[in-house]
Amino acid sequence: MWHRTLRTSDIETPGRLAELLDEHAYLADQGLATACFLALRMGRPLFLEGEAGVGKTELAKTLAAVLGAPLIRLQCYEGLDAAQALYDWDFARQLLHLKAAEATGATDAARLEGELYDRRFLIARPLLKALETQPSVLLVDEIDRADDEFEAFLLEVLSDFTISIPELGTISAKTPPVVVVTSNRTRDVHDALKRRCLYHWLEHPAFDREVAILLRRLPECTETLAGQVARAAGRLRSAGLIKPPGVAETLDWTEALLTLGARDLDPGLAATTLGAVLKYREDQEAVLKNGLLHHA
Structure with a gap:
């Protein structure tokens, strides 16, 4: 239940x-605050691009909390199609309804067919749910994992926030959802979709900001530990790793260290907790071989 709904017009400045x-x-x-503010005020989708773990998905979640609106997430993947994103018919319930009607002696085939495609038998997937929920925040996560065909379909939906269901007619959003589209840039997203959105590239945070994030999200963390972790994360990001750590990983790493009672980043303890920050064996081996943890 959402206790407080904040209108986008109530937010005066970035x-x-x-x-x-x-x-x-x-x-x-x-x-980032300016790009997000403009997207809210102009009613445009916000396209966030950047490496994994820099806070793209987290921004959508936090924005939903700020607005007091439900977050509706569409996780993209290879092979995702319009039906999986829009709606589906509940065939099991339709069959039960048909059997119940037959048991009562119903013989009007046309009426029965019309009842089978009633709204109550429609399962709303994320895009339809977002159009029907006011207010809402629609997160289209990792659009770069979807196929080109789905990109084109999404562009059409975002253009007028309207979908057509042959059996029911046209459904339009009375109040369009706030839309956040994210990409890890595993492939280039078509310019047509980007043009529909306001674009922002999320960088890894600077040292001071990462320290502030660690202290804000993990109040039990000391300034010493936060600084050492942020400094180490910066070195790892410049080491040419397969998957350099994002903010999500530095938060996990710091939490793991705190769980073990660490007050500072001891190289030995850092080495035993690398699984919280580096998720490739080759990266861990490279870090240990090059002594990147001995400068904390």
């Missing part, structure tokens, strides 16, 4: 939006 995000432990820099 600075005020940054303050609201900060109240929910998301620290947005001026560029």
